[in-house]
Amino acid sequence: MSLRPSILDPLFALASTLKGVGPRLAPLLDRLVAEGRPARVLDVLFHLPTGIVSRGTLGAVRDAPTGEPVTLAVTVSAHRPAAAGRRGPHRVLVEDETGDVTLVFFNLPQRRVEAMLPVGTRKLVSGTIELWDGHRQMVHPSRIVDEAAGAPGSEPVYGLTEGVTSRIVARVAASAVERVPDLPEWQDAAWLRANGLPPFAQALRAVHATVPEGETRDPATDPFRRRLAYDELLASQLALALVRNRQRRSGGRVNAGTGELVSRIAAALPFGLTGAQTRAVAEIREDLAAEIRMLRLLQGDVGSGKTLVALLAMASAVEAGRQAALVAPTEILARQHAERLTALAAPAGLRVAVITGRDRPAERRRSLAAIEAGEIDIVVGTHALMQESVAFRDLGLAVIDEQHRFGVHQRIALGRKGESVDLLVMTATPIPRTLALAAFGEMDVSVLDEKPPGRKPIVTRLVSADRLDEVTGAVARAMASGDLVYWVCPLVAESETLDVAAAEERATELRAVLGDAAVGLIHGQLGPADKDAAMARFAAGETKVLVSTTVIEVGVDVPRATVMVIEHAERFGLAQLHQLRGRIGRGERASTCLLVFKGPLGETAKARLETMRRTEDGFAIAEEDLRLRGEGEILGTRQAGQAAFRVVRLDLDGDLLAAARDDARLVVDRDPDLTGERGRALRTLLYLFERDAGVRLLRAG
Numbered sequence: 001m002s003l004r005p006s007i008l009d010p011l012f013a014l015a016s017t018l019k020g021v022g023p024r025l026a027p028l029l030d031r032l033v034a035e036g037r038p039a040r041v042l043d044v045l046f047h048l049p050t051g052i053v054s055r056g057t058l059g060a061v062r063d064a065p066t067g068e069p070v071t072l073a074v075t076v077s078a079h080r081p082a083a084a085g086r087r088g089p090h091r092v093l094v095e096d097e098t099g100d101v102t103l104v105f106f107n108l109p110q111r112r113v114e115a116m117l118p119v120g121t122r123k124l125v126s127g128t129i130e131l132w133d134g135h136r137q138m139v140h141p142s143r144i145v146d147e148a149a150g151a152p153g154s155e156p157v158y159g160l161t162e163g164v165t166s167r168i169v170a171r172v173a174a175s176a177v178e179r180v181p182d183l184p185e186w187q188d189a190a191w192l193r194a195n196g197l198p199p200f201a202q203a204l205r206a207v208h209a210t211v212p213e214g215e216t217r218d219p220a221t222d223p224f225r226r227r228l229a230y231d232e233l234l235a236s237q238l239a240l241a242l243v244r245n246r247q248r249r250s251g252g253r254v255n256a257g258t259g260e261l262v263s264r265i266a267a268a269l270p271f272g273l274t275g276a277q278t279r280a281v282a283e284i285r286e287d288l289a290a291e292i293r294m295l296r297l298l299q300g301d302v303g304s305g306k307t308l309v310a311l312l313a314m315a316s317a318v319e320a321g322r323q324a325a326l327v328a329p330t331e332i333l334a335r336q337h338a339e340r341l342t343a344l345a346a347p348a349g350l351r352v353a354v355i356t357g358r359d360r361p362a363e364r365r366r367s368l369a370a371i372e373a374g375e376i377d378i379v380v381g382t383h384a385l386m387q388e389s390v391a392f393r394d395l396g397l398a399v400i401d402e403q404h405r406f407g408v409h410q411r412i413a414l415g416r417k418g419e420s421v422d423l424l425v426m427t428a429t430p431i432p433r434t435l436a437l438a439a440f441g442e443m444d445v446s447v448l449d450e451k452p453p454g455r456k457p458i459v460t461r462l463v464s465a466d467r468l469d470e471v472t473g474a475v476a477r478a479m480a481s482g483d484l485v486y487w488v489c490p491l492v493a494e495s496e497t498l499d500v501a502a503a504e505e506r507a508t509e510l511r512a513v514l515g516d517a518a519v520g521l522i523h524g525q526l527g528p529a530d531k532d533a534a535m536a537r538f539a540a541g542e543t544k545v546l547v548s549t550t551v552i553e554v555g556v557d558v559p560r561a562t563v564m565v566i567e568h569a570e571r572f573g574l575a576q577l578h579q580l581r582g583r584i585g586r587g588e589r590a591s592t593c594l595l596v597f598k599g600p601l602g603e604t605a606k607a608r609l610e611t612m613r614r615t616e617d618g619f620a621i622a623e624e625d626l627r628l629r630g631e632g633e634i635l636g637t638r639q640a641g642q643a644a645f646r647v648v649r650l651d652l653d654g655d656l657l658a659a660a661r662d663d664a665r666l667v668v669d670r671d672p673d674l675t676g677e678r679g680r681a682l683r684t685l686l687y688l689f690e691r692d693a694g695v696r697l698l699r700a701g
C-alpha cells in the first residue's frame, strides 16, 4: 500500500502511455532511463540532457545524412597522421555510441590537429559528411568546439542508448513535461527568490526545451537544472533528517561518567592527543552525556589516530557503568585492535575481550559468559559480533570501524544490540564534505584533520611498467637496509582466481631475484589462518617482501614497511591507492610509494596518478576522486542506491548540500511529523524523488 499523493499519479504512470512511445521505443526507453525497469513518466523527466547543441543539425553518427551540414557530438578516438615524410592528409577517427566517422585534414601540422582534437575528449563537430571510397568522412569540419560549450539556439543532447536519438528523447520528454501537474511549492519562497530559482514545473519544462537563440546554459549555474538538483538534495536530506530525528528521540541514555577513566588512559599515553583528537573526544562525550542517541561519524585519514578516540569514547561509556563494543571489518584487524586496546586500556583497569569467528570453543564460551555477566568492559570483534547471539549485560556504545559501506538501515539495525545504544561509525576513507553530507546526513560528523606529529612524508613516484627492473632494484636496496616492502599486484580481471594467479606469478619472479625466503604471498583465497600467518611473518620481518592482491588494503600496521609497490596503479581508484599507500610511512624512516603504470594513459588516468604523486592529503584526494569518478564509486553504494542521485551532480551542486541539510533539520525540528502546510508539500517531494522511506518512518513512529 502506498500513501503516495494521487496528484503524483500522472508522473508515476508508465512512459509507454506517452505520445509517440510505441512498442518499439518502449523497451529502449526502459533501458535508457530506468535501468531496464519499465520506465515511468518521471524517469523520462529526470533523464536530463547532458548538454546542448546547435539546433536543427544534431544527429547520431550512424544516422547522419551525407552531403548536408550536420553537427555531431563525438569522442575523439584516434589520430592517423600522414606517414613520415609523405604528403597526405591527417585523419582523425571520432565516434559516438552509434558509429564512427573520419575527419580529414590537409596541409595542417600534425601538432595542431592533435591539439585541436585530443584523444578521449568530447567535441561537437560540424561539417558535411561525404562518401569517399566507401568510407564516411568529413573533410575540414567547419566548426569544432568542446561539447560543454554548446551553441546559441541549441537543443538538448541526451545520454543515449542504441537505437534512440537525441531527437527522439527530446520529443518524448516534451510530451512527459505536459503531464507535470500543478504541485504545491515545497521550497521556502524566500530562499528561492534569493537564489533566483524558478518553480519546479517551469524548471522541468526549461531543461528539456530548446534553448532560445542567444542564450547559453552552463550546467553549473543553470537555474533550471539547479532548482531540480536542490529539490532532490532537499528530499534526500529530509529523509535522512527524519531518520536522525527518530533515532535521537528514541530515548538515549547518559553514557558518560566522571571522566576519570578517560583521564587515566590519556595520562598514561607516551604522547599528547592532537588538537583534532581532543576536539573529537569532546564532541563525542557531549553526545554520550546527553539523553539523545548518538549517531556520529568519525572521519579521519589512515594514521590520524581514530582508534585512540574510539577507546576514550568507550572508556566514557564504561565510566557510566556500561559496556562498549568495537566492530572491525576483518579478523586480522579485530585482533590487532584488541591487542592495542588491551595495552592502552590497562592503566584504567579496563577489561577487554575479543570475539571472532575463529575463537576456540571453550575460550569463546568463557568470553561470552563474562560479557553477559558484565565482567568484560570492551568487546572487540568482527561483524559477527553484531549479528550473532552475543549477549551484553548492558551495551552502551557500539563503535563500527572502517565500514563506510553500510547503508542507513544497517546502521539502525546495529543499534539494536542493546537499549538505545550510542553509535560511532569510523571511516578511514576521507569523504569530501559534500559527500559525507549526502550519504551520512543523518549523522553528526567529527573530523580528524590533523595527523600525529613526527610523520615522515611519503615520496611517491610514477614508474612505467617497462622499467620494472628498476623497481626490483629499489626493492632489493630497501631489503638490504632492513626495510620491508609491500608489493600489490594488479587487478587482472573480474575473476579473483586470475588475480591470485598474477600475484603468484609475481611472487615466483621476485623469489628468483631476491631469494625464496625473502618473499611472502597473501591473497583472498588463502584460509584465514594462512592469511594471518603470512601477515605475521611479514610483520616480524621474516619475509621482507609481501606480495599481495588488495587484501592488505585495510588497517594493518607494520611500521618497518617503508616501500609500497603498486602494479597497474592506473586500474585502481584514488581512494584505494590512498588506502594502500597509507600502509607505509608509519615508522621512523622515510617511505617510498612506487606507482607502476602501464601506458599509454588516458587523460583521467594520468590526472589521477598525478594527484597521488602531488599530495598525501586524503581529503584533497577524495575531492579529486569525486570530481573524476562520481559519488557512487567512492562510497561503493552504487548498487545500494544510497547516495545515487538522478539530477544532482555533486561536483556541481555540492555547494547546495549544506543549505539542504540545514533546511531539512529546521523543518524536522519545527514540524517533525510533516503535518503543516509546507510539511505536507514536502511529503509530496519525498515521494517524487522516491525517498518515501522517510515518510514510512513518520507513520511507524
Ligand code: ADP
Pocket (backbone or CB within 6 Å): 271, 272, 273, 274, 277, 300, 301, 302, 303, 304, 305, 306, 307, 308, 428, 452, 453
Ligand atoms: P587510524 O586508525 O586513524 O588509522 P591509529 O589509531 O591506528 O590510526 O593510529 C596510528 C598510529 O598513531 C598508532 O600507532 C597510534 O598509537 C599513533 N597515535 C595516535 N594518536 C597519536 C598522537 N596523538 N600522537 C602520537 N601518536 C599517535
Ligand code: MG
Pocket (backbone or CB within 6 Å): 306, 307, 428, 555
Ligand atoms: Mg584504524
